[in-house]
Amino acid sequence: SQTIHQWPATLVQPVGSPLSLECTVEGTSNPNLYWYRQAAGRGLQLLFYSVGIGQISSEVPQNLSASRPQDRQFILSSKKLLLSDSGFYLCAWSRGQQSSEQYFGPGTRLTVT
Amino acid sequence: AQSVTQLGSHVSVSEGALVLLRCNYSSSVPPYLFWYVQYPNQGLQLLLKYTSAATLVKGINGFEAEFKKSETSFHLTKPSAHMSDAAEYFCAVSDRLGNTGKLIFGQGTTLQVKP
Numbered sequence A: 001s002q003t004i005h006q007w008p009a010t011l012v013q014p015v016g017s018p019l020s021l022e023c024t025v026e027g028t029s030n031p032n033l034y035w036y037r038q039a040a041g042r043g044l045q046l047l048f049y050s051v052g053i054g055q056i057s058s059e060v061p062q063n064l065s066a067s068r069p070q071d072r073q074f075i076l077s078s079k080k081l082l083l084s085d086s087g088f089y090l091c092a093w094s095r096g097q098q099s100s101e102q103y104f105g106p107g108t109r110l111t112v113t
Numbered sequence B: 001a002q003s004v005t006q007l008g009s010h011v012s013v014s015e016g017a018l019v020l021l022r023c024n025y026s027s028s029v030p031p032y033l034f035w036y037v038q039y040p041n042q043g044l045q046l047l048l049k050y051t052s053a054a055t056l057v058k059g060i061n062g063f064e065a066e067f068k069k070s071e072t073s074f075h076l077t078k079p080s081a082h083m084s085d086a087a088e089y090f091c092a093v094s095d096r097l098g099n100t101g102k103l104i105f106g107q108g109t110t111l112q113v114k115p
Helices: none
Strands: A003-007 A010-013 A019-026 A032-038 A044-052 A055-058 A065-070 A073-078 A087-094 A108-112 B003-007 B010-014 B019-026 B033-038 B044-050 B056-058 B064-068 B073-078 B087-094 B103-105 B109-114
Touching: A003 A087, A010 A019, A019 A032, A019 A087, A019 A108, A032 A073, A044 A065, A044 A073, A055 A065, A073 A087, B003 B087, B003 B103, B010 B019, B019 B033, B019 B087, B019 B109, B033 B064, B033 B073, B044 B056, B044 B064, B044 B073, B073 B087
Parallel strands: A010 A108, B010 B109
Antiparallel strands: A003 A019, A019 A073, A032 A044, A032 A087, A044 A055, A065 A073, A087 A108, B003 B019, B019 B073, B033 B044, B033 B087, B056 B064, B064 B073, B087 B103, B087 B109
């Protein structure tokens, strides 16, 4: 069966510090991968998605970047965090077909102080 | 382009009462539709999905949803609410452009279950 991992589970970082969140998927190959953010009291915002190694599409301009160095690894980064980067970050994967559901990881709670 | 609207950001029901969470979609092509549930500080979990087979879709935890093309709706129901159903619920429609697998989510509905 497939499993998706995210770490860390929680993170408190000062403004201006770098960020690296990691997501890995087990039990499947060539998944489509997604990063979402949930700000407090708001819905899901798609940040990035990837259909293959090294292929990253950005959905909104922002202070963040994403990379996919391996087939089942997706990394979300920032060089300098802003207060507005606080939120709940979710990674998800799908089989990439139009009828495919997405499977979500447990999330990372990021607080920028 | 596809879009989803969830009517009611908060719904409150008594334990044992009917749960009805509303979702309307907009799509220029036959849609693929999904309902997810999110418990506090957790990821989203798939409840059910519609992919053009039966219009009444049964999901986990006693939930079901009916696809109504004439009303462009995909409302989620459960006959009898449990306290454990208290959570945030998201309706989503598949982005039918290419094979990105992207989903377009509604803003979510928070379900409160009162004892």
